[in-house]
Amino acid sequence: MVQTVVDRSTVGEASLFRDTYLRAYQGMLLARVLDDKFASLYRGGKIHGGVFLGRGQEALSVAIGMGLRKGDIFAPLIRDAAGRLAFGETVLDAVRTYLGSPLGPMRARDGNVHRGNPKGGLLPMISHLGAMISVVNGALLARRFKGIQGTVGAASIGDGATSTGAFHEGLNQAAVEKLPLVLVVADNQYAYSTPTSQQFACRDLADKAVGYGVQVHSLEGNDLQACLKTAGEAVEKARAGGGPQMVVARLLRLCGHGEHDDSNYIDPKFKQEPFGRDCLKVAEEYMLHHKWAGQGALDAWRSEAVQKVEDAVATVQREPAPDPYRETWHSLSSNHLVEGQSES
Amino acid sequence: MSITYLEAIRAAQAKALEDDPRVFIYGQDVGAFGGAFKATKNLAREFPGRVLDAPISEDAMVGSAVGAAIEGMRPIIEMQFADFSVVGFNQIVNNAAALYWRTNVPCPITIRLPGGGTSGSGPYHSQSLEAIYAHYPGLVVMTPATVEDAYSMLLEAVAIDDPVIFCEHKLLYYHLKAEKLPTEAMPTGKARIARAGRDMTIVTYSAMVHEALKVAEELVTDGIEVEVVDLRSIKPLDTDTVMASVARTGRLLCVGEAWPWGGVTAEVIARVASEGFGLLDAPPQRLNAKDTPVPYHPNLWAAHRPTARSIAVAARNLVRL
Numbered sequence: 001m002v003q004t005v006v007d008r009s010t011v012g013e014a015s016l017f018r019d020t021y022l023r024a025y026q027g028m029l030l031a032r033v034l035d036d037k038f039a040s041l042y043r044g045g046k047i048h049g050g051v052f053l054g055r056g057q058e059a060l061s062v063a064i065g066m067g068l069r070k071g072d073i074f075a076p077l078i079r080d081a082a083g084r085l086a087f088g089e090t091v092l093d094a095v096r097t098y099l100g101s102p103l104g105p106m107r108a109r110d111g112n113v114h115r116g117n118p119k120g121g122l123l124p125m126i127s128h129l130g131a132m133i134s135v136v137n138g139a140l141l142a143r144r145f146k147g148i149q150g151t152v153g154a155a156s157i158g159d160g161a162t163s164t165g166a167f168h169e170g171l172n173q174a175a176v177e178k179l180p181l182v183l184v185v186a187d188n189q190y191a192y193s194t195p196t197s198q199q200f201a202c203r204d205l206a207d208k209a210v211g212y213g214v215q216v217h218s219l220e221g222n223d224l225q226a227c228l229k230t231a232g233e234a235v236e237k238a239r240a241g242g243g244p245q246m247v248v249a250r251l252l253r254l255c256g257h258g259e260h261d262d263s264n265y266i267d268p269k270f271k272q273e274p275f276g277r278d279c280l281k282v283a284e285e286y287m288l289h290h291k292w293a294g295q296g297a298l299d300a301w302r303s304e305a306v307q308k309v310e311d312a313v314a315t316v317q318r319e320p321a322p323d324p325y326r327e328t329w330h331s332l333s334s335n336h337l338v339e340g341q342s343e344s
Numbered sequence: 345m346s347i348t349y350l351e352a353i354r355a356a357q358a359k360a361l362e363d364d365p366r367v368f369i370y371g372q373d374v375g376a377f378g379g380a381f382k383a384t385k386n387l388a389r390e391f392p393g394r395v396l397d398a399p400i401s402e403d404a405m406v407g408s409a410v411g412a413a414i415e416g417m418r419p420i421i422e423m424q425f426a427d428f429s430v431v432g433f434n435q436i437v438n439n440a441a442a443l444y445w446r447t448n449v450p451c452p453i454t455i456r457l458p459g460g461g462t463s464g465s466g467p468y469h470s471q472s473l474e475a476i477y478a479h480y481p482g483l484v485v486m487t488p489a490t491v492e493d494a495y496s497m498l499l500e501a502v503a504i505d506d507p508v509i510f511c512e513h514k515l516l517y518y519h520l521k522a523e524k525l526p527t528e529a530m531p532t533g534k535a536r537i538a539r540a541g542r543d544m545t546i547v548t549y550s551a552m553v554h555e556a557l558k559v560a561e562e563l564v565t566d567g568i569e570v571e572v573v574d575l576r577s578i579k580p581l582d583t584d585t586v587m588a589s590v591a592r593t594g595r596l597l598c599v600g601e602a603w604p605w606g607g608v609t610a611e612v613i614a615r616v617a618s619e620g621f622g623l624l625d626a627p628p629q630r631l632n633a634k635d636t637p638v639p640y641h642p643n644l645w646a647a648h649r650p651t652a653r654s655i656a657v658a659a660r661n662l663v664r665l
Binding site (some may be wrong): 010015106107109110114116117118119124126127128131132133134135136137138139140141142143145146166169170172176222238297330331332333334336337338340 | 393394398399401402403404405406407408409410411412413414415416417419431434435438439441442443444445446447448449450482484504505506531532533561579580581583661
């Protein structure tokens with residue numbers, strides 16, 4: 001799977017790409033280390049509820065996060081630790097949400113992958129798949145109303161979400177309104193345990209985009225170079241007014257649906273396929289081959305990532321747990337409309 | 345010069361668009377066509393670019409309203425019929441309603457639900473869905489019964505920083521009239537004594553307020569004075585006003601056009617029974633639509649929902665208990 005850098009006519013461009021690639025790899029690595037830590041905390045009984053990892057999807061995820069810029073909109077899904085970090089989420093916010101710290105962005109009211117910062121453009125997913133596509137559309141519509149140009153909104157989904165009504169409604173809505181949406185589909189072969197053969201009958205998920213008049217980009221999702229190139233192109237097309245873009249990345253989920261799932265249903269033949277290789281390994285070989293980094297640098301980056309994650313976990317573990325007696329238990333922002341609160 | 349309930353809804357939307365550049369309207373056929381009921385007539389022309397036709401995608405309509413609200417807009421979503429709002433149910437109850445609780449970011453959207461039965465409309469153009477929305481935390485549910493409330497509560501709905509389900513009754517659209525639009529209004533969350541009386545309390549809302557008022561008029565000849573409480577909003581529910589009325593009359597009948605199971609009438613009775621049991625001189629009663637889909641034929645439809653006739657029977661029975 002080792003490839004060479006092509007289409008880089010000048011040394012400057014090549015060096016720029018090299019820097020981007022190395023930065024992207026470090027983002028993937030940080031996400032992997034963070035995910036591994038969550039898995040080990042889960043096994044140690046330190047996490048309430050489920051743990052959902054992005055193992056095998058970091059190259060695609062980081063490429064989307066890096067393709068966006070400050071001021072853009074991003075609705076990540078459960079396997080997007082890398083994209084979230086690249087878009088600006090902190091390790092501390094991720095750890096606080098998983099460990100249920102009241103100091104986290106969700107204040108222990110919601111947990112694990114259900115985190116975000118809506119005012120900063122990072123939309124917190126709900127569990128209902130495909131539902132965030134139209135939310136991104138609405139944010140983009142708002143930017144249009146306000147006369148703000150050049151915003152791109154990205155939403156992540158998996159192959160399973162392409163079967164939902166929300167996907168069809170959301171993608172069609174974006175096409176009708178010609179919104180700068182980038183819809184990223186991680187075709188990771190399984191929706192929980194359901195193989196793609198039971199999920200859709202079209203030849204390729206890319207066909208679904210064609211049906212809505214949406215431009216589509218297909219790629220191998222474990223190849224960081226391809227991910228950076230394709231995600232970058234899709235984002236720039238959307239930003240330039242080309243309307244919604246759909247990215248379909250073929251890859252393999254290298255873990256269970258969640259850490260409770262041993263994923264024994266995954267067909268072993270997929271792991272022998274080129275797209276079944278671990279994107280982190282593929283990127284490491286690529287960098288070593290091109291002498292962009294030596295084993296020493298890789299080891300140092302890993303230690304750095306581990307330290308960053310360990311520091312965050314140590315910080316959050318010292319933070320207080322939420323106190324039900326200090327909770328407002330108000331689900332409305334309008335205090336006067338909360339029953340029992342109105343003046344009489 | 346008089347103005348109908350429907351014209352009041354149109355006027356409120358025009359005023360909201362005029363007063364606040366953050367407001368926009370999104371729904372099926374709401375643009376140049378002016379909406380299935382003409383609630384947005386001429387608004388697309390008067391406010392170019394701010395009244396948008398949506399594809400037939402209730403889920404995406406509401407989802408995009410959530411995204412726009414996060415970005416500081418104040419969308420008004422028109423469901424063509426309340427019945428179709430359930431296609432967008434997930435976005436309403438799981439995204440819009442939960443956003444503030446989860447993130448501390450308010451979600452100011454107004455979702456208009458033209459609901460309630462009209463003769464010949466059948467199972468899918470007649471539903472009263474206020475109770476299922478009230479069931480979810482994070483939503484305000486308004487059920488205006490008068491032209492004045494249709495106007496002022498819709499303006500308040502747009503101004504509120506939370507998602508509002510605005511249940512407007514189609515039966516009132518054309519025949520309910522007022523002399524003029526109100527300049528001041530009771531706040532949402534306060535019920536209204538639509539008619540005072542000392543013998544029994546009928547608690548109701550939306551179109552059933554008018555049926556209850558007919559009954560109150562009719563029962564005068566029996567020497568029975570009925571107090572009618574118009575809830576105005578079912579969430580928040582003004583328990584204080586209901587309780588004070590029951591304290592005066594000792595008898596309670598709750599009337600709703602919606603289905604009986606777990607609905608507004610059940611909630612009112614539960615509150616009065618648990619918090620004001622000692623105020624009651626008779627077991628609290630309730631009257632709802634029958635527990636079937638809304639029928640098509642006028643004969644069946646009239647027997648399916650409460651009417652002045654069936655409410656009067658229930659009221660007379662209650663007085664004898």
